[in-house]
Amino acid sequence: MLVLKSCALILFTTCLISFSWAGLALFTRPNGTPNAVQILGVLWIPLIVLQVSTIVLTEESNLILGLMGLSIYISSLVLFWWAVKTTKEKPLSICYSDDLPKHIITTGPYQFIRNPFYTSYLLCLLAAVFVTNQLWLLITVVVMFVPYYQVARQEEAKFLASSFAADYNVYKENTGMFLPKLWPQSQG
Secondary structure (H helix, E strand, O other): OHHHHHHHHHHHHHHHHHHHHHHHHHOEOEOEOOHHHHHHHHHHHHHHHHHHHHHHHOOOOOHHHHHHHHHHHHHHHHHHHHHHHHHOOOOOEOOOOOOOOOOOOOOHHHHOEOOHHHHHHHHHHHHHHHHHOOHHHHHHHHHHHHHHHHHHHHHHHHHHOOOOHHHHHHHHHHOEOOOOOOOOOOOO
């Protein structure tokens, strides 16, 4: 189980480094860094401590669940870096910014979900639930889901107030917010 814990800590750390890099270097800041972004970053700190300490202190873990957890960390990283690759040429604004969107991205992971970055962040937190077999760690997922859902709704409002409103409505009807839609609307 030491190998499982070590792999989980390495993958979790890789996720956090990747997410931090994006927050600092990937997203544009049309009007500086919004205060809410800093609050969101501070909110991550106790969750990181809670997750790492639970991974380290958990004596036994179910091997199958542990491997599922490692695969969720890997899925989080794959989704994250796929979204990075997809947005590299047309960068997105940092969350909570008040600018109107300049484009809609509907390729890469965006053809399946509207918020792949937020989904990757939540998957990273979910992975520890499986690695440790500690169901109560779902609290960390819920705690972060709330602000990600809120900011995703704010971003949608920006699209609906932009010149892309009609296109975004069609996109929204056919693409899930955080998970793929099982039955998208027909294209007519």
